[in-house]
Amino acid sequence: MTPQFYFNPPQKWKDSIEHFHTLPNEQVYCLPDAVVQGKRWGAGSNNYLVHQVQQVQGITASVVSIQVHEFSVVTISSATSCCLLQYTLAGQSFARLSGYGMLPLFYNTYSLLYLANGTHQLLLAPGTHHYLYVIPGALLPFFSQNNGTTNQMLERFSNFHTDSFLAAHLPVSVAVKGVLLNLLHPNGNSATVAHRLRSMVNDLIYQFHKQTISSDLPVQSDELRAALAVLAATHLRLPVPQLIHRLCAAFYLQPATLRQHWLRYSGSSPKNSFRQMRLYMALYLLVVEKLSVTYTAHNLGFVHTTHFSAQFIKQYGINPSAATKLVAQ
Incomplete structure (x- = not known):
């Protein structure tokens, strides 16, 4: 199984990189039936990057976990352009998307974006960072519902545009968090969860539309904290x-x-x-x-x-x- 994009450690440590294919014991987020690709680097190999990839019926879910002990720039190599949902599960970082510019990736926020093929960068502070990426595959057209920026994103994808594009930057609502927990902390047979991936992505698309058309202010404390983070980042x-x-x-x-x-x-x-x-x-x-x-x-x-x-x-x-x-x- 080949990921559509790769995360690469800092060039400074290129001669110390070690590869592994099992999840670290302290790993918090686990995708069922995922292929695991990991890299360790640095003095004592105490920095690591773990990429879990699961593909079901043309849909790709990917969890990327990165632990660093110093400020680090990680590069993201994308062989092909794609539209995706990006969720920040832990940590705060700043991404530089080729042709677009800076995108703050703060805990409890998520983005819908077009990622152009090429090289992108991610500045990480010391600590552990977790991200979830969902490439919706055949479900991508369901994002098009009288939403101007979303339609711009789809047009760029159709025309193989060379510049990345941010369609939306939103707080993780309680409903969205519930879907993510079902995906990342499954109950029961992992194979059953894998076959439910399409249904979960449909739920995430529904919640995306629900949030983009709603003008209601967040009521619950967690949602308010996430909404504050999005506005602060902006x-x-x-x-x-x-x-x-x-x-x-x-x-x-x-x-x-x-x-x-x-x-x-x-x-x-x-x-x-x-x-x-x-x-x-x-x-x-x-x-x-x-x-x-x-x-x-x-x-x-x-x-x-x-x-x-x-x-x-x-x-x-x-x-x-x-x-x-x-x-x-």
Whole structure:
């Protein structure tokens, strides 16, 4: 079974890569009847990448789990173009899609996108990251239901467009999470679950349409946290006070209520969390997009480059002009 795209460790560690074909003992998410391809690298081989792939009736489900102990750039090689659903199950990272640009991949959010063939990049912070990719195959036309951006995506796919495209970036709702749990934590015979993959993908498509046409604000705490993450990712270029104001206005929250809610789920205040996220994004812009320090500061709404540099040094202990030293590439 050949995946439509491959994740590759940083070139820095190309001479230390070891291949394996069994799931690590600590693996949390498991696809039934999946083919496992894994790679370890680094000093002591303590970094790893596990790619589980399951294909049923032209539909592909893939779980990618990556553990790194340093900031790392992983490349994604796509031999053919495809449309897919991408779910971030754990971790926070920034992807650079060829022909499109930056896509924040934050926990409890998901995207519908067209991934052009070619090479893409993923900046990962130290920790463990889990992603689920679903390529719907023959079910792809069911995404077309009077949705402008979705139809643009399908048109690009039909015309073999060379640029990637984001059709939607959404929070993982309680209903979506339920479908994902059924897929990744199956009860009973794994073969039965494999044959249910088509039904589960139909459920995910239905939930996608339900979310894109609904104007209701999230009620449950988990859904609110996910919705806040999507909006924060979209507006990370705003200075922190403006970003907090934007979130409060969008969800009719008082700043104290936002702070209380955010503390409960992240253990950090919105101010500190967003400051760290923006500096993480700065690292992406400096290393992956290769922007200058001045342009990066301007991109993130800093009036003075010196103020940006001071915050970057406080966060990472290094001048932003030397940011590449922080990242394994």
